[in-house]
Amino acid sequence: MYSRSFKILPGPAIALIIILLMKHQVLQITTAYMAGIAVWMAIWWILEAVPLAVTALLPVVLYPLFGIMGTKDIAPSYMNDIILLFIGGFLVAFAIEQWELNKRISQNIIKLTGQSPARLVLGMMLATFFLSMWISNTATTIMMIAPATAMMSSLKFEKNHTIKRKFAIALFLGIAYSASLGGMSTLIGTPPNLIFAKQYEIAFPNADPISFSQWFFFAFPISLVFL
Numbered sequence: 001m002y003s004r005s006f007k008i009l010p011g012p013a014i015a016l017i018i019i020l021l022m023k024h025q026v027l028q029i030t031t032a033y034m035a036g037i038a039v040w041m042a043i044w045w046i047l048e049a050v051p052l053a054v055t056a057l058l059p060v061v062l063y064p065l066f067g068i069m070g071t072k073d074i075a076p077s078y079m080n081d082i083i084l085l086f087i088g089g090f091l092v093a094f095a096i097e098q099w100e101l102n103k104r105i106s107q108n109i110i111k112l113t114g115q116s117p118a119r120l121v122l123g124m125m126l127a128t129f130f131l132s133m134w135i136s137n138t139a140t141t142i143m144m145i146a147p148a149t150a151m152m153s154s155l156k157f158e159k160n161h162t163i164k165r166k167f168a169i170a171l172f173l174g175i176a177y178s179a180s181l182g183g184m185s186t187l188i189g190t191p192p193n194l195i196f197a198k199q200y201e202i203a204f205p206n207a208d209p210i211s212f213s214q215w216f217f218f219a220f221p222i223s224l225v226f227l
Contacts, residue, residue: 007049015040033066082198089188093135093143102131102143110151121170124148125178129227132182137190141179148175178227185223187215 015036022032037058044055060078063069077083096102106127113123124144132140148171152164183190187197187210197210 007047011040011043011049014043030068034068037062082194085188085194089135093139097143103147106147117167121174124171125174128175128178129182132179133186133189137179137183141176144175181223181227185220187212
């Protein structure tokens with residue numbers, strides 16, 4: 001109980017100090033309030049003082065309270081099309097992991113590419129690239145670590161640790177790079193793509209929004225070349 005209190009108190013305490021120090025230094029007091037709330041949320045995120053969902057909802061309560069934004073202005077930000085795309089991507093990732101689809105895809109691609117070390121690396125990179133097109137790069141990388149580790153343990157290197165080490169470096173770096181490249185190729189492949197699309201829509205309200213097909217036909221060929 002006491003440890004939880006020690007985690008909760010620093011957030012609002014430091015936020016109050018920042019507001020008091022800044023209120024005479026800025027043109028608008030709401031700027032000081034905004035800075036204090038941002039630091040408060042950052043501290044709670046780092047310390048995990050409360051569940052992350054509670055921390056994320058602080059602006060809904062504090063922005064109207066301190067006159068930064070009204071409830072009608074801040075609430076829609078929690079339920080716009082980009083947030084729903086995020087949720088959809090997470091659900092797809094959970095489903096793929098639950099039914100071990102990642103392992104099936106990697107095994108089938110490896111069967112097609114062959115059993116030599118170079119072909120095994122290529123097979124894992126292709127599988128990672130494809131999965132990362134639809135779910136976040138980090139989630140894809142984490143999911144591919146398990147089959148990659150199993151592959152390392154099953155392969156016979158005739159006690160040649162130098163060859164095994166080089167193969168492991170190539171395999172795991174290949175997974176990391178191909179996850180990043182796969183995330184580039186679709187609009188939902190990685191959160192920064194969606195954030196960019198939303199910021200573009202806000203900055204240029206009269207322009208047509210970036211569609212999934214526009215992004216794909218532009219970015220997919222570039223991703224393939226890099227891969």
